[in-house]
Amino acid sequence: MSGKILNVALVGLGIGRSHIVEGYLPNADKFRIAAICDLNQDRLDSIGEEFGIEQRLTDFDALLQMDDVDIIDVCTPPMVHYPQIMAALKAGKHVICEKPLVGSLAQLDEVMAVEKTAKGKLMPIFQYRYGDGIEQVRKIIGSGLAGKPYVVTAETFWKRTSEYYEVPWRGKWATELGGVLMTHAIHIHDIVTYLMGPITGLFGRVATRVNDIEVEDCVSASCVLESGALASLTATLGNQDEISRIRLAFENVAFESDHEAYSPGAKPWKIIPANDEVAAKIDDLLKGWVHVPPRFETQVARFHDALTNGAALPVTTDDARRALEIVTAFYHSSETHTEVSLPIGRDHPKYQSWVPAAFRT
Template sequence: MRRAAIVGTGAIASAHAEALRAAGDRIELVAVVDVDEQRAREFAAEWGVPRVHSRLAALLDTEDLDVVHICTPPRAHVPLALECLAADVNVLVEKPPALSLSEVDTLIAAERGSAGRVATVFQHRFGPAAIRLRRMVSEGVLGRSFVAKCDTLWYRGDAYFDVPWRGSWDSEGGGPTMGHGIHQFDLLLSVLGPWQEVRAVAARQARDVATEDVSMALVTFADGTVASVINSVLSPRETSELRFDFERATVEVEHLYGYTDAHWTVTPAPGHDEVAALWREEQSAVVSGHGCQLTAFLDALDSGEMPPVTLADTRNTMEFIAALYASAFTGTVVKAGQIGPDSPFYATMEGIGAPWANAR
């Protein structure tokens, strides 16, 4: 049986503990780490975890581990992942995996010298419907891709941002583009493949934060697909929506924090009813979530493959975020590959500074 530990026992850690429990005898949660010892002990008691540590170093020194789940606030993700890689331990890190493209490249370099591997939690890639959609795209069943949209319209009130690390470039890395919409547009990118260029706007409309509270982007993909991406924490009717208009069908999903097949619809183009029939051949009630990704992660470890989502996959999504901010803050079109070490948006998503920074 494989052995896991969780670092950071805040709200998202429960999703990881539930996924580990659901994996049965494939893996065991043997320890947790948190700087708040009382919270860690309460979490351990709730989930039946035998040991608690106050520091990651102590965990790595005393436990024989296959994977560490990093569930801390974003600023700590990369330093903790680097510690795990130095100890040759695999990492499953919550989103956003890093605060900048530079930090992702630091992880890539560290991974090359380690027996451990880093995977990012982008769980919506692993729902059965998303897997089926990517397969149908790759097999050419849906024909050419033309148009797509990706909306993450959520609501987070002022009290949400009372938590000290939220709404800050230094500790969270960005606003809803980094911390909320990232799941939906990561799924969009996993379906449509390489993006080519981004035109974007970002604004701080209502929340007293340093980051944006809404962003919008127009994206062109390498295959010619054009897409819109909206990320908001100002939307009272919350929804997460993706729509793909292919040559032979429109494929849509509307959910909030997780989907089943029931949340998806397929509307065939005239004369292509077979597409809907093929979609209906496989039906699942499984909810997209951490459990689906953990299963794929364990399958990869068992087969000796790179666990998904790899740092190369992660970099593509993080580069898209950097390009969105760069386009929004400079008023220019930003192309894939444009943001390198000489760009101010490489070391921090804030780049040259948000247009509203001087108004605070």
């Protein structure tokens, strides 16, 4: 099965174009774009012509009826992820879905229940996990060489002006489902837990300070992780340049990410060992390193391996739940001025929705 080419139907051609360019074209021996779907006919035709894709549809339900489609790749605005994921799983398709996976922990638990009995597998997108830098750091931590974790700081300092919000669904609770927490910082916060393990306590604040929008564009939190390590999470959409910066301090080594905003894992990270002995062990561990392509290229390649060879899914709905628990905890903590314990269960006040009541449809 490892050589099988899987047919993909891609819905939503905004970020969806990046999935094609960064994910499927470099993995042309693994995937074929069988169909594309978008409500914007001009964009549909433009991308169809650009990549030679003949099947161009404006009806999502029509994709579900295509027997030759193995995977539905959902790249639509956040408010329609939940119904499209559910429909695709029930149609027996494998599913890839952009972040945020859904709009509440309640919805996510429903998706996870359907996933357990579905024919297809579901993979959330967290493409920032991939690249030489993050892979090397994860290998060092996993080997035990790093030792006891102390602290981590994570900064998502990006810039979004009013023009960004001219796209009708952005900046609104009903359609974007959140702001910088949901659409931007969720990547860097996922990296924190990917490398350091789950957050168990969070005290956070959110604010809207940069643009005239409904949702937040500045956040900051103090956290404790399951290991006992401490974390600081800060994000803004009002920075004058754009960086993503992650710094981790362990007993035997410190790490700092490459600062590139949208691919912090692409280049090797700064690795600062405590002494020459630790440095020699790290060099030995990383000897003969094989390049790991960044972002979508590696994530979708590993998804193919999971579907055809039985490998583990590179990103799971458990990972998506952990990310959305952080979002939920931020909103609740800021509103109540209390620390929130994670994981978050069904009895939590924001389990059904973190969207303020005044904006719920």
